[in-house]
Amino acid sequence: MENLIGKVIYITGGTKGIGLGIAVKALEAGLKVAVSARHIDHFDDKPFPPNQFLLIRSDVKNKEDEIQAVEQIIKKWGKLDVLVANAGVGHFAPFDQLSDEQWHDTLDTNLTGVFHSVQASLPALKKSNGYIITIASLAGTNFFVNGTAYNASKFGLVGFTQALMLDLRPHQIKVTTIMPGSVATFFNNHIPNEKDFWKIQPEDIGQMVIDLLKMHPRTLPSKIEVRPSIPA
Secondary structure, three states, X not given: OOOOOOOEEEEEOOOOXXXXXXXXXXXXXXXXXXXXXXXXXXOOOOOOOOOOEEEEEOOOOOHHHHHHHHHHHHHHHOOOOEEEEOOOOOOXXXXXXXXXXXXXXXXXXXXXXXXXXXHHHHHHHHHXXXXXXXXXXXHHOOOOOOOHHHHHHHHHHHHHHHHHHHHHHHHOOEEEXXXXXXXXXXXXXXXXXXXXXXXXXXXXXXHHHHHHHHOOOOOOOOEEEEOOOOOO
């Protein structure tokens, strides 16, 4: 997939943060970009060329939403080459204060949601010998206080993605999980500010996705851990 001009990429959770950073870098690289999110009314897609950009309302927790999202992409561009499963949420609390709703929202979005996105995209990706990239977290290997739900979802996502990689190699589909550390985003109600200068920026993850897509077809980095280069 070294020549990216005209390739079609679908990014879940693509209207802000890491997802938007990936979308911007993908547009710069000449890809046709579809992004989805649960809430899109706030998102201004006017700066993006309509022939190269598609905004979709979809909740990854709902499998039918993801099926319809992929159908919209195929209707507009006739194919799908790359899925970036980025949509995610975080609920952080001591276990004895964690609600059933918070647990299920975290697992259903961060893990089952990826399952739905992959299921919906797989027929098209088999036709294109495509690429699946999941955005996990260093929380997929490093557990922390108040992280039972989030850790469980990201540990599960890393395991899911690595097993998926083995299952899909015979179909000539590449699968990679990217595991970022601290990124300057709106995640968990944080508002990015000048104090975030030391953090990874969303466009850094976007460039990493483009570098993966440009890598020689014989080479597959299946799991990438990425941290800020300086401490907090």
